[in-house]
Amino acid sequence: MRLLLKNVRLETGYLYEQSFVTATKTELFDVLIENGIFVEIAPSIEVNDAVVVDANMQLLIPSFKEMHTHIDKTYFSGEWKAPTIATEGIFSRFKEEALLLPKQLDVAEDRAHAMVQHYIKNGHTHIRTHVNVDPQIETKHIDIVKRVLDSYQDQITYEIVAFPQHGLLRNGLSFLTIMEKALQMGATHIGGVDPALVDRNSSEVIKTTFQLAEKYGVGIDIHLHEQNTLGEFDIQLILNEMEQRSFKKDVTISHAFALADLPEKSLNPLITRMAANQVGLTTTIPIGAGPITIPVKYLYDKGVKVAFGHDSLVDHWSPFGSGDTIQKLNQFIERFGYIDEWHIGQSLKYATGGITPLNLTGEQQWPKAGDTANALLVDAVSSAHLIARRCPISTVLSKGKVIHKEEIELKGEFR
Amino acid sequence: MKTWVRNVRLETGESTYEDGSMKTETGLFHIQVSEGLIENILPASSNVPVTNSIDMEGKLALPAFKEMHNHLDKTYLSLGWRACRPVNNLPERLELEAAELEALSETVMQRASAMIELHLNNGVNHIRTHVNIDPFIKLKNLEGVKKALEAYDQYVTYEIVAFPQHGLLAHEEMPGLLRQALNSGATILGALDPAGIDNDIEKSLQLTMDIAKDCQVDVDLHLHDRGQVGFYTMDKWLDMVKEQNYKGRTAFSHAFGISGLPPRLQQQFAKKLGEHDVEIMSTIPISINHQLIPIDLLTKEGVNVALGCDGFYDSWSPYFSGDILEKLHNFCDYTGKANERSLRESLSLITQGVTPLTIEGQQQWPQVGMDASFVFIEASCSAEAIARLPKNRMLMHKGKLYHPKH
Secondary structure (H helix, E strand, O other): OEEEEEEEEEEEEEEEEOOEEEEEEEEEEEEEEEOOEEEEEEOOOOOOOOEEEEOOOOEEEEOEEEEEEOOOOOOOOOOOOOOOOOOOOHHHHHHHHHHHHHHHHHHHHHHHHHHHHHHHHOOEEEEEEEEEOOOOOOOHHHHHHHHHHHOOOOOOEEEEEEEOOOOOOOOHHHHHHHHHHHHOOOOOEEEEEOOOOOOOOHHHHHHHHHHHHHHHOOEEEEEOOOOHHHHHHHHHHHHHHHHHHOOOOOEEEEOOHHHHOOOHHHHHHHHHHHHHOOOEEEEOOOOOOOOOOOOHHHHHHOOOOEEEOOEOOOOOOOOOOOOOHHHHHHHHHHHHOOOOHHHHHHHHHHHOOOOOOEOOOOOEOOOOOOOEOOEEEEOOOOHHHHHHHOOOEEEEEEOOEEEEEOOOOOOHHHO | OEEEEEEEEEEEEEEEOOOOOEEEEEEEEEEEEEOOEEEEEEEOOOOOOOOOEEEOOOOEEEEOEEEEEEOOOOOOOOOOOOOOOOOOOHHHHHHHHHHHHHHHHOOHHHHHHHHHHHHHHHOEEEEEEEEEOEOOOEOHHHHHHHHHHHHOOOOOEEEEEEEOOOOOOOOOOHHHHHHHHHOOOOOEEEEEOOOOOOOOHHHHHHHHHHHHHHHOOEEEEEOOOOHHHHHHHHHHHHHHHHHOOOOOOEEEEOOHHHOOOOHHHHHHHHHHHHHOOOEEEEOOOOOOOOOOOOHHHHHHOOOEEEEOOOOOOOOOOOOOOOOHHHHHHHHHHHOOOOOHHHHHHHHHHHOOOOOOEOOOOOEOOOOOOOEOOEEEEOOOOHHHHHHHOOOOOEEEEOOEEOOOOO
């Protein structure tokens, strides 16, 4: 099956005033997609047997990846309820989960579907979700989430993190058996959360996490809210394990608040080591008074890949969360004060797994013949315009297939 | 003409969930509107005439929102997209702005109208806008903004601040231009960083005071100056207000000088602000480089705090959405307000203090005899509206429903 996109706006370069990027240059192309791959990009393409979609001069950009969410325990699509006041912090939430999650089991599958559909509508063709594995829920959420995500396998790709939300070791050996079962049910990663503050046993937790990851051939994604030197210490432990074991699967640290809260003297050697070991980071771009927002661009420029996630779209932890990655990018540029075309446009990469239509010096690098056709048509005239003005998505393409389409009023540069 | 607005959800009280957390109770009502006022409120089980009525289908009614710090004259909205240029300091920013002021002033009414419509769509029925009064375009933006606001005056009330964006002292003609502006439709006198821009705190403040008193208008001072110099500027102004007997007529916008103070001094100063009836306007900046001013501490001491979107899509800033409810959402996110009550109560920041329920959970709004001004929104309660930011809102201002053009 062939799909021909007509009148597609592609970014082709930057316009400069001396060395300052004043705007993004775009031109119109036809784009031919075959078997899920871009096969030809040219000013005009005529073929007989393709389905034709007129893009009406909308901009084509790479689709988004949601790299940190929890689709298994959401209130999303259910009744509104604000979180309680957590008097004992994270431990209050564990107690709530012990009662709440079994009660929610009946609706968990429907809500997971609602979240996936919301993510697709908002331009995501990949979802990494953490899924609770805990003493009450055991592997029930893994089962549900796997079934839900499998039903979208012709639309999106996914990763499932088996997430020991209530700690890995503090619930006894029997819990480890449950964890091992979860890792054999299709999880791509083993998760973790604050090995010091939750389990109060950081070395053992990290060691066991790596042992299990090796045993079942999965990656690792650890939630680390621990601040400054404690977070730094646990990251060092993770790096030690990676180096000792020559661990080559994906290792991601989520949140990593410590990196927002260390002096450069400690931060830089840590970053260098993380980059050398190809440790990735995910962040929700939290806002608040504390040092909680990691220096995304600084880290990325030094070789540590950073990706964005929404975490929650309303659950018993947080009432916030939009699932709208364009809004997330907008919050990012506002938080860091990026106001010019180049900085705004280049920020797109944190949402696309590193892809931007233009490279740092303005050469077109996407889409190229041979690339997987995961892309969005948006009513914008540049990536920067899209992010700054939060322009809408009309079409979501996954492996060359239209998986979502909606009518929007086209305003182009006047949006 | 009398109209029934049917099936409106109103907050009626609160109850407690099993887990001890709070639930806001609501019910469905029919609201009769006459001559811009609420004439009757009946439970939705009552029979009311369907002809000439509007069915809200269970949408929640909230008090219409107030946008209290804006620059309608600066926006690029309705012109083509362009990003901004980074600068090193405020004078550089002003230089860039000055270079395009004249060209932009040609389209001021069109641009201001686009921004007004955005606010109306989001549920705003009152706008306080600052308008440049400067030696480059003099009163030209004021004329355009005034015309734009007048064209929407069925839906929105407004205040126009005559704002010396390019300084009060640097240009001889400024005091005269400001007086002229205040006689030509501006209703409030503005001011800007007496230290950072005018380089003479006392002289700048005194001249501002003189003009305000002569014209008998309120004053809304933009104070971006940080740290002690920003604090001193406010403190000095309050001394002058006391000495010169001009109480109850001051707003400080931004007021960044409060952020850097130790908590004890913040508290002391909040008391002083309260005693002088000063209103604080914040645009909820979320930049990592600055701390948000302590809004909760201020309101606890009785200071009125209001929010604004500031200028957006202009030469200063490319990225605000222009949704005052989202500003409130960001404030709650930033300050960790996640439970039902704290979300619900925060609404007062964008409604000039009006919330459907009292702090104790008793219904206090709407009541017969009040202005029929509402935002109708798809949410089960105000906390949900703030946390989830539903789109497709409908504004009613004094009984008149706004129908968006776009």
